[in-house]
Amino acid sequence: MSEPKPVQVEVLEADAETEDTTATPWRLILYDDDIHTFDEVIEQLMKATGCSLSVAEETTWTVHNEGKATVYEGEFEECLRIDSVLKEIQLITEIKG
Numbered sequence: 294m295s296e297p298k299p300v301q302v303e304v305l306e307a308d309a310e311t312e313d314t315t316a317t318p319w320r321l322i323l324y325d326d327d328i329h330t331f332d333e334v335i336e337q338l339m340k341a342t343g344c345s346l347s348v349a350e351e352t353t354w355t356v357h358n359e360g361k362a363t364v365y366e367g368e369f370e371e372c373l374r375i376d377s378v379l380k381e382i383q384l385i386t387e388i389k390g
Contacts (some may be wrong), residue, residue: 317351317390319370321365324385325356333382338364 321340331353342365356376364386367377369374372388379386 318366319369319372319390320363321375321379322361322387322389323356323364323379324361324387325351326385327382329382331357334384337379337382337383337384341375 295355306381310344316334323334331350334353335346335349339346343348346354352362352364364379365372367390369388376388
């Protein structure tokens with residue numbers, strides 16, 4: 294009787310799990326507050342994301358009217374970078390993955 298050949302199911306599952314984690318887009322959410330002016334938020338959004346004035350204005354209105362808005366979706370490291378710029382003026386944010 295010959296020995297059974299080892300199966301690498303566990304390794305493949307781990308690789309698939311890792312791939313799913315890195316492929317999942319992360320989202321940076323900005324929340325409304327009663328402290329910052331529209332101009333402060335618009336300026337900080339442009340500084341953090343490099344977006345245009347019109348995009349920053351539209352995002353700021355969304356945050357104001359809906360209580361929150363996604364300001365970035367993509368890699369985790371970029372979420373962290375943008376988040377740190379937004380927090381320079383103590384804006385309320387959350388990263389979700």
